[in-house]
Amino acid sequence: MLALYHNDMSTCAQKVRFTLAEKGLEWDSRHMNLRAGDQQKPDYLAMNPNGVVPTLVHDGRVTIESTVIMEYLDDAFPAPPLRPADAWEQAKMRQWMKKLDEGLHAMTGVISSSIAFRYQHFAIKSEDEVRAQIERIPDPSKRARQFENILKGLDSKFLPGAVAAFAKLIADIDARLGEADWLAGGAFSLADIAYAPYMVRLDHLQMHWLWADRPSVADWFARLRARDGFKAGIEAWFNPDYIALMAEKGAEARPRIEALAA
Numbered sequence: 708m709l710a711l712y713h714n715d716m717s718t719c720a721q722k723v724r725f726t727l728a729e730k731g732l733e734w735d736s737r738h739m740n741l742r743a744g745d746q747q748k749p750d751y752l753a754m755n756p757n758g759v760v761p762t763l764v765h766d767g768r769v770t771i772e773s774t775v776i777m778e779y780l781d782d783a784f785p786a787p788p789l790r791p792a793d794a795w796e797q798a799k800m801r802q803w804m805k806k807l808d809e810g811l812h813a814m815t816g817v818i819s820s821s822i823a824f825r826y827q828h829f830a831i832k833s834e835d836e837v838r839a840q841i842e843r844i845p846d847p848s849k850r851a852r853q854f855e856n857i858l859k860g861l862d863s864k865f866l867p868g869a870v871a872a873f874a875k876l877i878a879d880i881d882a883r884l885g886e887a888d889w890l891a892g893g894a895f896s897l898a899d900i901a902y903a904p905y906m907v908r909l910d911h912l913q914m915h916w917l918w919a920d921r922p923s924v925a926d927w928f929a930r931l932r933a934r935d936g937f938k939a940g941i942e943a944w945f946n947p948d949y950i951a952l953m954a955e956k957g958a959e960a961r962p963r964i965e966a967l968a969a
């Protein structure tokens with residue numbers, strides 16, 4: 708039996724649900740309210756000491772880290788394969804996924820929290836309660852970023868670097884799509900699944916202007932969105948409250964964000 712501890716709008720959970728859907732796997736949902744701090748409760752921390760989603764439990768065995776979970780699912784349930792057979796293309800796939808784990812995922816937290824998600828915290832908590840929840844984040848670097856992003860919003864010192872990182876990412880994807888149909892090569896792979904949630908987040912935060920003049924990126928994103936796995940793993944879980952907040956705050960922030968990308 709497969710159970711996934713996740714959150715509807717979490718990018719890392721979206722990657723894993725997209726993978727589960729592409730494999731046609733049945734799984735039990737354990738939905739976590741991240742704003743209420745479910746991820747910081749002792750029972751959950753015993754499974755995932757990082758205090759983040761997702762966590763996969765397969766026949767009683769726990770796996771954490773979204774990229775590791777995706778590869779685990781591809782090993783445990785080989786059909787259809789989501790990794791290229793060619794070793795070099797598989798290396799390419801891993802390089803793309805590594806980029807997310809080594810920085811871009813953290814930068815997504817910066818843009819999401821500083822532009823929009825900070826308002827969700829203050830809607831249900833006092834400033835002292837917000838500070839206390841941030842204080843309990845196990846990873847010190849993430850804790851430091853969240854103090855800036857949630858308390859200072861668009862004045863977060865991490866925002867300019869994050870916007871620059873996404874401008875570069877979109878240029879890098881565009882260059883790759885000039886060489887191959889998908890990120891790893893000729894076939895759709897875990898790398899494309901991994902990036903889909905980040906494209907969705909940029910879109911929801913009204914940062915789609917990043918690829919307005921890049922038709923190859925727009926076409927790749929459209930091909931991702933057209934997949935049944937995307938619809939079941941990402942779109943079916945869309946939370947309209949999050950999307951409305953990101954649309955409103957993203958539109959307000961857009962001039963500042965565009966100026967940072969210039």
Ligand SMILES: N[C@@H](CCC(=O)N[C@@H](CS)C(=O)NCC(=O)O)C(=O)O
Nearest residue numbers: 717718719741759760761772773774
């Ligand atoms: N490296 C982890 C990152 C997971 C992560 O950052 N999850 C976020 C949601 S996308 C989370 O649970 N945030 C809650 C919090 O930080 O308190 C993975 O890939 O699984």
